[in-house]
Amino acid sequence: MSDTESFFGDPDPIFADKELLRVSHLPEGDRIIGREKELGNLANAIKDAKRGGTPNNVLIYGKTGTGKSLCSKYITRDLTEAAADNGVHVDVAYIDCFQDSTETQVVRTIAKSFNDRDETGVTVPVSGVSTSDYYRRLWKIVDARLDVGIIILDEIDKLEDDNILMQLSRAAEAEKVNDSTLGIIGISNKIRYKESLNERVKSSLSERDLVFPPYDANQLRAILSSRADAFREGVLDDEVIPKVAALAAKEHGDARKAIGILRYTGEIADEHSDDRVRIEYVDEAHDREEEARLAELIGKQPEHSKYLLQGLALQIQQSTDPDVMIPSKQVYSAYEVVCEREGTDPLKIRRVRDLLSELAFLSLIEQDRKGRGKGKGAHTVNRLVDAPELVVEACKSV
DNA sequence: CCTCCACAGGAATTTGCGGGGT
DNA sequence: ACCCCGCAAATTCCTGTGGAGG
Numbered sequence: 449m450s451d452t453e454s455f456f457g458d459p460d461p462i463f464a465d466k467e468l469l470r471v472s473h474l475p476e477g478d479r480i481i482g483r484e485k486e487l488g489n490l491a492n493a494i495k496d497a498k499r500g501g502t503p504n505n506v507l508i509y510g511k512t513g514t515g516k517s518l519c520s521k522y523i524t525r526d527l528t529e530a531a532a533d534n535g536v537h538v539d540v541a542y543i544d545c546f547q548d549s550t551e552t553q554v555v556r557t558i559a560k561s562f563n564d565r566d567e568t569g570v571t572v573p574v575s576g577v578s579t580s581d582y583y584r585r586l587w588k589i590v591d592a593r594l595d596v597g598i599i600i601l602d603e604i605d606k607l608e609d610d611n612i613l614m615q616l617s618r619a620a621e622a623e624k625v626n627d628s629t630l631g632i633i634g635i636s637n638k639i640r641y642k643e644s645l646n647e648r649v650k651s652s653l654s655e656r657d658l659v660f661p662p663y664d665a666n667q668l669r670a671i672l673s674s675r676a677d678a679f680r681e682g683v684l685d686d687e688v689i690p691k692v693a694a695l696a697a698k699e700h701g702d703a704r705k706a707i708g709i710l711r712y713t714g715e716i717a718d719e720h721s722d723d724r725v726r727i728e729y730v731d732e733a734h735d736r737e738e739e740a741r742l743a744e745l746i747g748k749q750p751e752h753s754k755y756l757l758q759g760l761a762l763q764i765q766q767s768t769d770p771d772v773m774i775p776s777k778q779v780y781s782a783y784e785v786v787c788e789r790e791g792t793d794p795l796k797i798r799r800v801r802d803l804l805s806e807l808a809f810l811s812l813i814e815q816d817r818k819g820r821g822k823g824k825g826a827h828t829v830n831r832l833v834d835a836p837e838l839v840v841e842a843c844k845s846v
Numbered sequence: 847c848c849t850c851c852a853c854a855g856g857a858a859t860t861t862g863c864g865g866g867g868t
Numbered sequence: 869a870c871c872c873c874g875c876a877a878a879t880t881c882c883t884g885t886g887g888a889g890g
Contacts, residue, residue, distance in 0.1 A: 550875085550876085552874090552875065552876090573864080573865055573866085574864075574865085575863070575864050575865060575874085575875070575876095576863080576864045576865020576866060576873080576874080576875090577864095577865065577866070577873090577874075577875095578873075578874050578875080579874080579875080581866090581874090750877095775853095776853080776854090777852095777853080795877095795878070795879090796878070796879060796880085798854095798855085798878085798879070798880080798881095799877080799878055799879070801853090801854070801855070802855085802878095805855090817854085817886060817887080818886090818887080818888090819886055819887030819888045819889090820851095820852080820887085820888070820889095821850095821887085821888040821889045821890090822848095822849060822850055822851085822887095822888065822889045822890060823849080823850045823851055823852090823889090824850085824851070824852070824888080824889090825850080825851045825852025825853050825854095825885090825886085825887095826851085826852075826853065826854080826885070826886040826887055826888090827852070827853050827854080827886090828853080828854070
């Protein structure tokens with residue numbers, strides 16, 4: 449900043465309303481683009497809830513950033529309002545199964561989000577209660593407060609246990625709840641998810657199936673254009689949106705990513721004190737978006753998983769070959785060094801093996817099994833998916 | 847195709863935590 | 869204030885096996 453007057457006083461030269469480019473931003477109905485048919489199907493599946501009837505359970509498939517969560521949130525909000533006009537009390541619980549992956553965590557979070565202590569007199573403690581107790585409390589809350597409870601289970605394929613699905617889908621027939629009814633909207637990235645369920649759950653959970661296809665470049669362009677008001681008038685070059693849309697379409701048709709890249713493009717322009725958002729900034733914005741994703745994923749990992757990633761990164765950086773695979777035992781030694789530096793006691797190797805395979809499941813590392821010859825046994829070797837420098841950077845932030 | 851063993855990974859057990867019940 | 873319970877994380881114990889070299 450060269451002149452002192454522009455520290456805080458001046459309006460943002462690039463952005464008029466940055467909120468429009470947040471991923472959490474929930475647009476109005478006419479701003480959801482290219483999903484008219486899907487919204488219609490979804491609305492149709494749960495419409496009975498408007499009059500207090502039982503909604504159909506729905507399973508939604510589609511890759512990340514195809515608008516699954518967005519449409520579910522939008523349509524259930526709409527439903528809640530429409531039902532309220534009919535004097536029907538509908539409430540929606542949104543569960544991210546990536547965060548809450550065990551049965552107990554899920555019941556607890558549902559109970560918590562439906563609960564209103566003043567109305568029900570029921571508390572939902574974070575711990576100290578058994579799973580069945582959480583269920584008891586949940587049924588009590590639902591009966592006391594709601595006519596219809598809609599439960600959105602996002603990333604449902606990350607659930608470790610499908611007992612919760614059994615309980616929820618059969619709550620009404622098992623007379624766990626009396627005057628109320630429940631509807632489940634399951635959201636999965638994996639098309640084949642349904643096959644992994646047992647028959648009972650499968651038939652009750654997927655009364656309706658919906659598939660959300662990836663967005664094509666035209667749709668992405670329309671989505672980005674609809675959020676172009678985020679920028680001040682005239683600062684956004686005409687070629688920027690088509691280029692961002694083309695990049696995102698080429699990769700996965702991920703709208704969230706496209707919006708992220710557009711936001712970073714604006715931020716980079718701002719950092720250059722440029723008063724125009726130029727096409728030249730798009731590639732760097734693309735890189736930045738990927739780094740941010742990595743940092744977000746790593747940030748959510750437990751402390752010791754981060755130390756492991758750092759240890760592995762360290763070993764890889766010491767080697768001349770960038771594609772080396774490090775045996776788990778060596779990763780463990782490097783990890784012990786990192787722990788020493790951080791002043792923490794290292795976990796035992798058995799636990800570390802479990803953490804490593806979790807990291808592999810998240811595609812943060814890749815594992816492979818190698819034998820070492822007669823009488824030498826077989827072992828697992830590890831490698832980072834992303835560049836070591838990026839990983840170390842991501843571990844330090846947060 | 848067989849062999850051999852260090853390591854993988856399943857199962858049982860302990861530890862730590864944060865609540866209820868009394 | 870005390871003890872006890874259930875869960876999740878971590879540890880301990882232990883058996884089974886992947887796969888290069890023979």
